[in-house]
Amino acid sequence: MSEHDAIDLAIMRTLQKNGRISNAELAQKVGLSASACSRRLDILEKSGVISGYHARLSHKALDYKMIAIVHISLSGQFAKTLTEFEAAVRLCPNVLVCYLMSGEYDYILRVAAKDLEDYERIHRDWLSALPHVVKINSSFALREVIDRPNVGL
Amino acid sequence: MSEHDAIDLAIMRTLQKNGRISNAELAQKVGLSASACSRRLDILEKSGVISGYHARLSHKALDYKMIAIVHISLSGQFAKTLTEFEAAVRLCPNVLVCYLMSGEYDYILRVAAKDLEDYERIHRDWLSALPHVVKINSSFALREVIDRPNVGL
DNA sequence: CGTGAAAGGGTTCACTC
DNA sequence: GAGTGAACCCTTTCACG
Numbered sequence: 001m002s003e004h005d006a007i008d009l010a011i012m013r014t015l016q017k018n019g020r021i022s023n024a025e026l027a028q029k030v031g032l033s034a035s036a037c038s039r040r041l042d043i044l045e046k047s048g049v050i051s052g053y054h055a056r057l058s059h060k061a062l063d064y065k066m067i068a069i070v071h072i073s074l075s076g077q078f079a080k081t082l083t084e085f086e087a088a089v090r091l092c093p094n095v096l097v098c099y100l101m102s103g104e105y106d107y108i109l110r111v112a113a114k115d116l117e118d119y120e121r122i123h124r125d126w127l128s129a130l131p132h133v134v135k136i137n138s139s140f141a142l143r144e145v146i147d148r149p150n151v152g153l
Numbered sequence: 154m155s156e157h158d159a160i161d162l163a164i165m166r167t168l169q170k171n172g173r174i175s176n177a178e179l180a181q182k183v184g185l186s187a188s189a190c191s192r193r194l195d196i197l198e199k200s201g202v203i204s205g206y207h208a209r210l211s212h213k214a215l216d217y218k219m220i221a222i223v224h225i226s227l228s229g230q231f232a233k234t235l236t237e238f239e240a241a242v243r244l245c246p247n248v249l250v251c252y253l254m255s256g257e258y259d260y261i262l263r264v265a266a267k268d269l270e271d272y273e274r275i276h277r278d279w280l281s282a283l284p285h286v287v288k289i290n291s292s293f294a295l296r297e298v299i300d301r302p303n304v305g306l
Numbered sequence: 307c308g309t310g311a312a313a314g315g316g317t318t319c320a321c322t323c
Numbered sequence: 324g325a326g327t328g329a330a331c332c333c334t335t336t337c338a339c340g
Contacts, residue, residue, distance in 0.1 A: 016207055016210065017205075018205070019208045023335090032307085035335080036308065049214040050208050050210060051210070051214075053171065053172035054169055054170070054171075054303070055172045055203050059303075061200070064304050086298050090299060093305025096301050096303070097300050099222070099295075100294065101292050102294075102295055105292075107298070108222055108294075139255055139257075140255045141252040141253065141255075142254060145239050145252060146248055147249075149209060150207070152246025152247070153215075175316060177315075187316075187317075
């Protein structure tokens, strides 16, 4: 929609790392006065480039120790089939990510679970119960190497 | 590490949705005085349950319109092989997520690219150049159905 | 875009229960 | 644990350079 100069990028980069920094400190970091910085930030937020701010919770601290990657195939790719599947998958709180994919599988999901027993419950009560599913394939993360909220600028 | 009561959960839930809310407003939402709320938040942050705050940037607004899911296999699973691969993959700014996996493939990556041409460049200059890689399999997201930063509380 | 100023809130103490 | 009050700091907005 618009062009971003070095200062806009610096604002985004800083807020990516620390979303709760005060405007005064942000202004100082990017070399702007507080009022100028506040104006730019307002533009970035209202134009949708910055779409929100979120606390990141530690999955481990909340006892979500397992991450599963789930590949799912549906019985056909009719619009109604996809819409019904997606409406249902949105209701499962353990599904962190869901993409409609090109290629062999139709959907790929990232699912958080507390432990294997918890995952079995999620698989049974949620994933297997999703409409139009014909194939589910789960694999498990042994270690998280990278998990960035955004692309590096 | 510790137990969280209903108020702690309300604080986390609120901050997940709006990471830049003021302490005063947060206190009002969860039914606490400002000072009590600030003290609880301090504990949640210092104990690592809340591990940070991040601005969420719109991939689309920044012209990152493609998301690829990349499965990668290495030549063996020796510790040194994994360490070298992981050190290299961390340097690529387009890699949003990287997990070491159980199962057929060794790693699964989520990669952001501006367009197909950009993805070809990333594939050539970064992914193919990663050490010990013997197999790369890319597929592309047609649509983002869910992308939550955290598990639903 | 920067400055400065003013008004209105927010944060952080020590203190109290 | 929680609430109160006061001092201090931050944010936002304005007119002006």
